[in-house]
Structure formats: C-alpha cells, structure tokens
Amino acid sequence: MKAILIDDEEHARNLLALFLHKIGGVTIVGQAGNARDALACMRERLPDVVFLDIEMPEVNGLELAETINGEFADVHLVFVTAYDRYAIAAFEQEALDYILKPLEMKRLERTVARVRKELEKGAPIAAPASAASDGDAAPKLHIRLFGGFEATDGSGRRFKMRTSKEKELLAYLAAHADSRPHRDVILEQLWPEEHHQKAKVYLHTCVSYLRKNLKALGTGPIVLFEDQRYFLDVDRVAIDWLLFRRKLEAIRRQKTPAPDEIEDVLALCGGPLFGDSDYMWAEGMAEECDQETAHLLLSLAKAYWDRGEAEQAAQTAERLCSQDPYNEEAHRCWIASLQKLGRHQEAVRVYRKLEQTLRQELQLEPSGITKRLLQGNSRTP
Structure with missing residues (x-):
C-alpha cells in the first residue's frame, strides 16, 4: 500500500516511517509537515492511506481531513496523535483508525492490517476532483x-x-x-x-x-x-439555478438582447425556485428570483413589441400579468399589443380587470399613462 505521512514534527514522521518499514508491505510515497504540502503531495502521488497528526499549526489535522475526504473519496485516514480527546471528532471525519502517541508496534500492526483488509475489498483509488477531465467516465x-x-x-x-x-x-x-x-x-x-x-x-x-x-x-x-x-x-x-444565473448575467451585459436569448433563459424556469420547500434561508432567494423572472418576461414582451410581433408581445405580457396581477407596465404592454392587433374589446376587458384589482385589493387607481393608453392617446406600452 502507498502511504503519506503528515506531521509538523519531523522526528515523529521519521519514527512512524521506521515502524512502517519494519512492519513491511507499506511504501511511503511522501511526507509533509503542513496542509498545503500535504495536499500537493497527495494530488501527485495518490496514496492509499494517510497517517495524519491532529495538532498542527495553521490548519489542524481535523480540518485537513475534511478537505481530503472531499477531494480523495477512497483514501483511508489514520489519525496519529498524542491526545485522546479528539477521538470522536476523528471518527466524524470517517477515519479508519485512531492511534495514540507514543507509538506501539503491535498497535500499528493492527492498523496496517485493517487498512490492507479495506484495500483488498477492491475499490480503486479515485483521482482527485481537480484531475477530472472532460472525458471522465x-x-x-x-x-x-x-x-x-x-x-x-x-x-x-x-x-x-x-x-x-x-x-x-x-x-x-x-x-x-x-x-x-x-x-x-x-x-x-x-x-x-x-x-x-x-x-x-x-x-x-x-x-x-x-x-x-x-x-x-x-x-x-x-x-x-x-x-x-x-x-x-x-x-x-x-445545476439549473447556476445556469440560470450565468445566462441572466450574460443577458444583462447586452443592450438589446434578442427574444430568443431571453426565451432561452426563461426556459430554465420550470416552476418556482425550490417549489414548495419551506427552507427559511431560501425565502429571500425565491422572492428575488420571482422579481428577476418578471423583469425578464417584461423585457421579452417589449422586445417582441419593438420587433412588431404584437401577438407574441401580447402572449408574453399576459403570462406576466397572470403571475403579477398588479404589474401596470405589463398590463400596458398587453393592452397596447391587443390594440395593435385590432382586438379593442379584449383590451378594454384587460384594463377593467386591472382597474378592479387595484381598487379592491390595493385601494389604488390605474396611473394616468395607463388610462391614456386605453383612450388611444398613447401608442407605446
């Protein structure tokens, strides 16, 4: 088995190396005195087992173990320490064994035998995540x-x-x-x-x-x-949310994004963010996402309007109004698009419904620009 020894005290590493040499069957492929050197050595040598001290400066062994567990899925951890108070924390990090200093040959032999037994189960050692390539299976x-x-x-x-x-x-x-x-x-x-x-x-x-x-x-x-x-x-x-955020940022950097580019972003939204999950930390994110989606829909409706595609503008504005019944700007786009299509009675019905909703639920009246649009005094949404 290939082993790496990690301890900030050189003499402790040398003693452990001597004991492992006497036991036999263990090839020491590297040593390190700190977390940075340890990870660099592991990424290069890909060991089967790491013998790891706990009390080290800067990054202690328990913190280093968290990183190792994430990056090297099949590497076995053996803690070697002078303190027994870390035992529970060590096994929380899925350590295979926990050995107290000063080292005893018989105790170390049992550990080596245990590691060998695990390795004989046949699981290949995985390369670190950073080494994954595009062709990774x-x-x-x-x-x-x-x-x-x-x-x-x-x-x-x-x-x-x-x-x-x-x-x-x-x-x-x-x-x-x-x-x-x-x-x-x-x-x-x-x-x-x-x-x-x-x-x-x-x-x-x-x-x-x-x-x-x-x-x-x-x-x-x-x-x-x-x-x-x-x-x-x-x-x-x-992650659909991460892809949504990245595409949204790309859209924001454009002065006049094309409708199909906005549609591409909206296509990722297969329902409310987090659905019906009741995570407290997610509430603000979900609300912000709803606002961003509404802004995208309005931008899309206006983009269709600017291209003279009144039918698509009307459908998009209607979609937004169904989500946000108080959004006057979306209603203006919907009304203007219907008027452009010659569907004047439908435009009046949309206005009357908006008027009723604002009065009954918010005790407000539609703005002057919305009223003028219905009266035909404005040609833009």
Whole structure:
C-alpha cells in the first residue's frame, strides 16, 4: 500500500516511517509537515492511506481531513496523535483508525492490517476532483431547484438521501454553488437553534451521508471542503439555478438582447425556485428570483413589441400579468399589443380587470399613462 505521512514534527514522521518499514508491505510515497504540502503531495502521488497528526499549526489535522475526504473519496485516514480527546471528532471525519502517541508496534500492526483488509475489498483509488477531465467516465450529478428539488445522475437515476437535512444541505450547496459559503454560515442557516458544536456534528454527519451516497451513485467526489468552506465541484454537477444565473448575467451585459436569448433563459424556469420547500434561508432567494423572472418576461414582451410581433408581445405580457396581477407596465404592454392587433374589446376587458384589482385589493387607481393608453392617446406600452 502507498502511504503519506503528515506531521509538523519531523522526528515523529521519521519514527512512524521506521515502524512502517519494519512492519513491511507499506511504501511511503511522501511526507509533509503542513496542509498545503500535504495536499500537493497527495494530488501527485495518490496514496492509499494517510497517517495524519491532529495538532498542527495553521490548519489542524481535523480540518485537513475534511478537505481530503472531499477531494480523495477512497483514501483511508489514520489519525496519529498524542491526545485522546479528539477521538470522536476523528471518527466524524470517517477515519479508519485512531492511534495514540507514543507509538506501539503491535498497535500499528493492527492498523496496517485493517487498512490492507479495506484495500483488498477492491475499490480503486479515485483521482482527485481537480484531475477530472472532460472525458471522465463518472456521470455528473444533475440538480434541479426550479419547480422543486431533485437530484439525478447522468442516466436519470434519482439520488436518494436518507434524511431531510441531508437533502436540505445539498439544496443549500447547489443554491450557493457560485459563492462557496463558510462552514459557520451553513451552521447558522441550517441549524440556527443548535449550539455551535452540536450543529458541527450534524453538519459533518450530513456531509458524510452525502459523500457515501454519491460514491454509491458513481458520480465521483462532488462535496468539497477548502478554507473552512463547503462547496460543490461545479465541473461534476449541473445545476439549473447556476445556469440560470450565468445566462441572466450574460443577458444583462447586452443592450438589446434578442427574444430568443431571453426565451432561452426563461426556459430554465420550470416552476418556482425550490417549489414548495419551506427552507427559511431560501425565502429571500425565491422572492428575488420571482422579481428577476418578471423583469425578464417584461423585457421579452417589449422586445417582441419593438420587433412588431404584437401577438407574441401580447402572449408574453399576459403570462406576466397572470403571475403579477398588479404589474401596470405589463398590463400596458398587453393592452397596447391587443390594440395593435385590432382586438379593442379584449383590451378594454384587460384594463377593467386591472382597474378592479387595484381598487379592491390595493385601494389604488390605474396611473394616468395607463388610462391614456386605453383612450388611444398613447401608442407605446
């Protein structure tokens, strides 16, 4: 088996290397005294097992283990430490074993035998997520947030999660795929009522479930951890919300986007963001998305109007009015388009319905520009 030793004390690494050499069957392919060098060595050498100290400067072993678990799905972790108080936290990181210093040969022999037994089960060591290429055979995970949360693999198989919090965590990471939220922010958003330490245990448990279930699905490493931040590998996961945001930004950079470009963005919205999920942290995002979608629909209606395509403008404006019955600008576009099509009675009915809605529900009157449009004194929506 290939092993990497990580400890900030060189003599501790040398002693461990000596013991492993005496046990036999272990090839030490690298050593490191800090997290940065350790990850660089792992990405180059792809070990089977990592012997990892816990108390190290800057990034401790437990934090480094979170990163390793995300990036190297099949590497086994063995903690080697002088302190037994970290045992529970170590096994939260899915450590295969936990050895106390000073080292004892017989205890280390049992650990090596345990690692060898795991390796003999036949699971190949996966390359890190950063090494994945366009031709990677691992299927992507497809996450849908519009119209309700759903996750499937490349062949359409649904991704099954054992707890509601596991599902919520994946939804949260997908919704924030372009921002890499800090671990403490995730704790505050998903477990606001829990003590920080207890919430951390819940988070680690959910991450562990996700990684195990994703591994069974065959998607490769997707849930990553770096600099105290959890995030999804966007090269391995397709998210409709993320694609919507990127296309929306591209539209905003254009002075006069074509209708088909706006339609392309709107086609991603297969229903309200998050559907009927009641996630507290999602409420603001859903409201903002509704506003952005309404703005897109209005832009689309006006784009059709500017091109002289009154029928398409009327249909688009009607679609927006059904979502937002108080939107006067959308109603003006609808009315103007109907008038241009010669459907004057229908235009009057649209105006009367708007007038009734504003009076009964908001105690307001239509604006002067809307009234003038109906009277034929204005030719633009």
